[in-house]
Amino acid sequence: MPNVLFSTIRRPPPKSDDMSGSKPSSAVSAPVPIYLVAHRYMLYDIDTVLALRRDHHIIGTLIGTLPQSPQQNVFCGLPLELMPEEARLLVEEGVAYVVDDVQAHKQGFLDRGLSGEERKMYVNALQRQGADAGRVTRIRAAERKERGLAQQRQKQARKDLNKSTIEGADTQTEDGDEIPSNTLADPTCTTETGSVSTETDKTVNEEDDAQGHDSLFTSREDSISAREGSRSATPVSVRSLRHKLTVPDDEIQPITPTTSYPPLPQHPNKDAPPLPTLPLPTVPTSYPLFKFLHSRGYFLAPGLRFGCQYMAYPGDPLRYHSHFLCNGLDWDQDFDLMELVGGGRLGTGVKKGFLIGGEEQEGKPRAFCVEWSGM
Amino acid sequence: MSTSTTPRNSSSSTPEDPTLSGLHQFIQDNRPPRDATHEAHAHKLALQVAHNLRFQHGWTEIRLHYHPSRQQATAHSLPRPVISGLPPQRLYMHSDEQIEVLQRQREQGKAGWPEVAPEREWVVPSQLQESWTLRRFGEVFDALSAVPAEKEGGRLHCANAIQLDGDEGLEITGNGSGSGAGSPSNGTPEREGTVTSNGNGHAPNKWRTGQPKRVLLATLDDDSTVVYYIVHDGIVKPRQN
Numbered sequence: 001m002p003n004v005l006f007s008t009i010r011r012p013p014p015k016s017d018d019m020s021g022s023k024p025s026s027a028v029s030a031p032v033p034i035y036l037v038a039h040r041y042m043l044y045d046i047d048t049v050l051a052l053r054r055d056h057h058i059i060g061t062l063i064g065t066l067p068q069s070p071q072q073n074v075f076c077g078l079p080l081e082l083m084p085e086e087a088r089l090l091v092e093e094g095v096a097y098v099v100d101d102v103q104a105h106k107q108g109f110l111d112r113g114l115s116g117e118e119r120k121m122y123v124n125a126l127q128r129q130g131a132d133a134g135r136v137t138r139i140r141a142a143e144r145k146e147r148g149l150a151q152q153r154q155k156q157a158r159k160d161l162n163k164s165t166i167e168g169a170d171t172q173t174e175d176g177d178e179i180p181s182n183t184l185a186d187p188t189c190t191t192e193t194g195s196v197s198t199e200t201d202k203t204v205n206e207e208d209d210a211q212g213h214d215s216l217f218t219s220r221e222d223s224i225s226a227r228e229g230s231r232s233a234t235p236v237s238v239r240s241l242r243h244k245l246t247v248p249d250d251e252i253q254p255i256t257p258t259t260s261y262p263p264l265p266q267h268p269n270k271d272a273p274p275l276p277t278l279p280l281p282t283v284p285t286s287y288p289l290f291k292f293l294h295s296r297g298y299f300l301a302p303g304l305r306f307g308c309q310y311m312a313y314p315g316d317p318l319r320y321h322s323h324f325l326c327n328g329l330d331w332d333q334d335f336d337l338m339e340l341v342g343g344g345r346l347g348t349g350v351k352k353g354f355l356i357g358g359e360e361q362e363g364k365p366r367a368f369c370v371e372w373s374g375m
Numbered sequence: 376m377s378t379s380t381t382p383r384n385s386s387s388s389t390p391e392d393p394t395l396s397g398l399h400q401f402i403q404d405n406r407p408p409r410d411a412t413h414e415a416h417a418h419k420l421a422l423q424v425a426h427n428l429r430f431q432h433g434w435t436e437i438r439l440h441y442h443p444s445r446q447q448a449t450a451h452s453l454p455r456p457v458i459s460g461l462p463p464q465r466l467y468m469h470s471d472e473q474i475e476v477l478q479r480q481r482e483q484g485k486a487g488w489p490e491v492a493p494e495r496e497w498v499v500p501s502q503l504q505e506s507w508t509l510r511r512f513g514e515v516f517d518a519l520s521a522v523p524a525e526k527e528g529g530r531l532h533c534a535n536a537i538q539l540d541g542d543e544g545l546e547i548t549g550n551g552s553g554s555g556a557g558s559p560s561n562g563t564p565e566r567e568g569t570v571t572s573n574g575n576g577h578a579p580n581k582w583r584t585g586q587p588k589r590v591l592l593a594t595l596d597d598d599s600t601v602v603y604y605i606v607h608d609g610i611v612k613p614r615q616n
Binding site (some may be wrong): 322331333334337338340347351358368 | 507603
């Protein structure tokens with residue numbers, strides 16, 4: 001039984017006229033929570049992601065699989081994962097705070113958040129959603145089957161027609177009014193071979209069913225289902241499916257909700273005991289360089305692609321190529337000149353500069369850029 | 376094959392040793408000044424890079440510096456000998472300067488690329504196996520001025536080479552930060568047809584002083600090849616290549 005992800009679809013926030021202003025969008029209330037799940041810093045809300053990108057030039061990495069194209073990972077969707085450096089910078093600037101996600105959920109759901117009644121209501125709501133999903137899936141499957149059958153019938157009819165014309169058969173072809181419209185889900189099937197009537201079907205075809213439309217459909221279904229050994233023993237027509245109110249238990253699909261907000265309150269309960277404040281995210285020694293470049297307005301992305309720590313973009317990565325491959329070091333950290341040479345050559349080869357930097361003194365970062373001279 | 380030390384202010388009288396290579400002879404001919412505190416290998420490294428600049432890349436007016444630039448008052452020492460010289464063509468042009476030059480060309484109705492004067496550059500010699508720290512880079516930059524002054528540093532002696540214009544054979548003067556005192560020629564003769572950017576009272580290029588400092592890091596490998604990298608003291612966007 002496939003898991004169906006249902007998300008609450010919200011309308012996009014109203015476009016603000018003040019595009020140059022640095023105020024966050026009205027849909028996002030500062031400070032925003034960053035969810036810490038197993039040492040990863042995650043964001044699930046699209047408004048937050050957009051606000052951070054627009055106002056604080058923090059990009060992060062999308063890591064969610066797109067339901068439209070699950071078998072590739074070039075394009076991904078929500079959730080967004082933040083680097084520890086990004087999370088720490090946001091916390092230090094007061095734009096965000098880190099939430100221990102597991103702890104918050106435990107507290108919200110189990111300890112004090114929901115009463116038994118609320119919980120039961122929520123579970124029932126989920127089940128109803130699952131039943132709806134099951135019904136929709138069933139209807140779609142039946143429609144697909146119908147279409148397939150109609151196509152098969154057409155093919156067969158065409159073959160018969162060819163055979164009959166070759167043999168010089170004198171069965172007059174009439175337009176296919178015989179085929180009642182409500183047995184076929186989409187009437188467009190009959191347009192092309194409208195001249196083919198069911199009579200040719202009946203005369204030539206093996207599966208002769210000269211009965212009414214219901215039995216035409218059902219007997220075909222029967223035979224096919226008997227051949228394929230499908231689950232549903234009882235033949236049903238699409239029409240009856242639409243009106244079916246009760247869905248058998250095995251068709252209720254389990255739902256995984258993507259937000260915790262319907263059961264949990266959007267803003268934390270004032271009476272609830274506050275979650276313990278987490279320490280600042282631990283960052284590698286390159287953090288001063290990250291902060292320095294960020295303060296200069298660069299967008300920073302992970303640099304794994306080029307064997308460096310960060311890639312610095314002068315503007316949004318969707319509009320610009322990166323300018324620098326960055327490595328942050330301690331001021332007194334030894335590094336091989338070969339690394340500098342390698343970075344410089346790689347950078348020049350891909351039209352980027354190689355940037356190394358660190359903190360000369362507390363609060364005084366300094367960076368150097370290396371490129372091949374051409375000599 | 377006497378290897379007596381060369382007397383200070385006279386033209387070379389080191390007997391040429393045919394068993395030594397040109398480079399070795401060159402290193403022998405150029406002893407460090409007495410007040411230089413650097414180790415012998417640093418000096419030889421600098422000489423080898425200078426030799427490479429002169430003979431492989433055709434640089435002129437090469438000088439060796441043992442003390443910080445006079446402009447840099449706060450720096451007390453130069454961590455290693457540093458070379459300055461004039462490349463045959465302009466070595467580095469910032470992308471914005473490039474745009475400006477092209478615009479000026481268009482305004483003047485000319486096509487193509489104009490003649491641009493070469494600019495004097497610093498060269499910091501290093502061996503490829505060395506390990507550096509950011510601090511050392513910082514110290515080197517702090518001790519050097521943005522533009523190498525023409526009159527500082529000591530010139531090099533080259534016995535058996537074809538002399539290029541402006542590089543008459545003279546020895547390294549006593550103190551690297553000297554004002555070129557004792558050198559008979561009145562400054563180096565200018566090369567024909569070009570305008571040096573920091574000689575003859577010309578104002579220094581605004582791109583030189585406005586942009587972060589830069590040096591050329593020369594990396595000498597064990598196979599005696601030297602490759603040069605431009606290092607900027609700041610965040611400078613890469614050139615289009």
